[in-house]
Amino acid sequence: MNIAAADRERIARPVGRRLFRPANAPFWIMGSALGAALLAGIRLDTPIASLAAAIVFLLGGLPHGAFDLAVARRFARSGSASYAHSAALYALVLGVAAIAWTLAPHVALPIFLVLAALHFAADWSTVGERFVETGVGVALVALPIAAHPIAVGDIFAAMGGVDTAASIGRGGMVIAPVATLVAMIGVVILIERDRWSDAAQLGGSLVAMLLLPPLWGFALYFTCVHSVRHLREIGEALPGAGRAMWLRTGTGLTLAALAIGYALLPAMRHLAAPGFVPAAFVLLAILFMPHLILSARIDALRRRAA
Numbered sequence: 001m002n003i004a005a006a007d008r009e010r011i012a013r014p015v016g017r018r019l020f021r022p023a024n025a026p027f028w029i030m031g032s033a034l035g036a037a038l039l040a041g042i043r044l045d046t047p048i049a050s051l052a053a054a055i056v057f058l059l060g061g062l063p064h065g066a067f068d069l070a071v072a073r074r075f076a077r078s079g080s081a082s083y084a085h086s087a088a089l090y091a092l093v094l095g096v097a098a099i100a101w102t103l104a105p106h107v108a109l110p111i112f113l114v115l116a117a118l119h120f121a122a123d124w125s126t127v128g129e130r131f132v133e134t135g136v137g138v139a140l141v142a143l144p145i146a147a148h149p150i151a152v153g154d155i156f157a158a159m160g161g162v163d164t165a166a167s168i169g170r171g172g173m174v175i176a177p178v179a180t181l182v183a184m185i186g187v188v189i190l191i192e193r194d195r196w197s198d199a200a201q202l203g204g205s206l207v208a209m210l211l212l213p214p215l216w217g218f219a220l221y222f223t224c225v226h227s228v229r230h231l232r233e234i235g236e237a238l239p240g241a242g243r244a245m246w247l248r249t250g251t252g253l254t255l256a257a258l259a260i261g262y263a264l265l266p267a268m269r270h271l272a273a274p275g276f277v278p279a280a281f282v283l284l285a286i287l288f289m290p291h292l293i294l295s296a297r298i299d300a301l302r303r304r305a306a
């Protein structure tokens, strides 16, 4: 769910010069643990460590998308704003994305990365400058590509073929320095706006993307920043939701998504090396499309309801 508009209203609300807020605790706990592992010389880029990272980002990240339809239902009205329309849209976009990734993964991969950057940009709407927010989103995707070209290139090759992987790798090298510079301006703006905890989290995320193996940098950002922010917004949108509903929807739909991914695996066999990690990213990329569309729809429904 992307509630950039609501976040924009929040910009005016000062949150103070506290570097750490309880809401950001998961990020600092996981970030410190990964930093300590790095300093202790523990290898985080072995096949088993990569598998662990993929499991962390699937189990920690998928649940935030699991609530899209529940939130859409909350804002649904009648006619074209009905819940049935949301559900049909979700199924349609999911189907189109699955077909695109099966028939033309070399096209689907770059599109996914661009849309992912824009989706991550919405996490930083408190910066208040659209251009800088976009730079932050682009940096969060381009930085690991440029900082870890070999590891990322292998995954991209398995997802979309070697030619596409090489092109994206070259593009990432050019884009990452500029986008990172813009993202650093974002950190400064957040400090100027007395949003020190956001500034620290953004700075920490960029450092993590640079220093950690790409799968762990991504797992940290995706589960402890992106997903946590989404889940907080979902909590605000569904104030009456009890623990049972959170568990039922979060766990049930996450397991359903993993089952869909497992069923889709054979269709991906034509790719170079269909290991668990590329397959996990392809599943994420397929589920991301309906998540993105529903986020936009929820925004529109929410504005209409307000």
Ligand SMILES: CC1=C(/C=C/C(C)=C/C=C/C(C)=C/C=O)C(C)(C)CCC1
Residues within 6 Å of the ligand: 065, 113, 115, 116, 117, 119, 120, 141, 144, 145, 152, 155, 156, 214, 215, 218, 281, 284, 288, 291
């Ligand atoms: C594939 C891949 C990457 C990018 C993943 C992205 C960008 C995922 C975005 C997911 C989203 C936006 C989910 C939505 O909620 C990395 C980490 C650069 C390097 C390793 C391979």
Ligand SMILES: [Fe+2]
Residues within 6 Å of the ligand: 001, 064, 119, 226, 230, 291
């Ligand atoms: Fe998301």
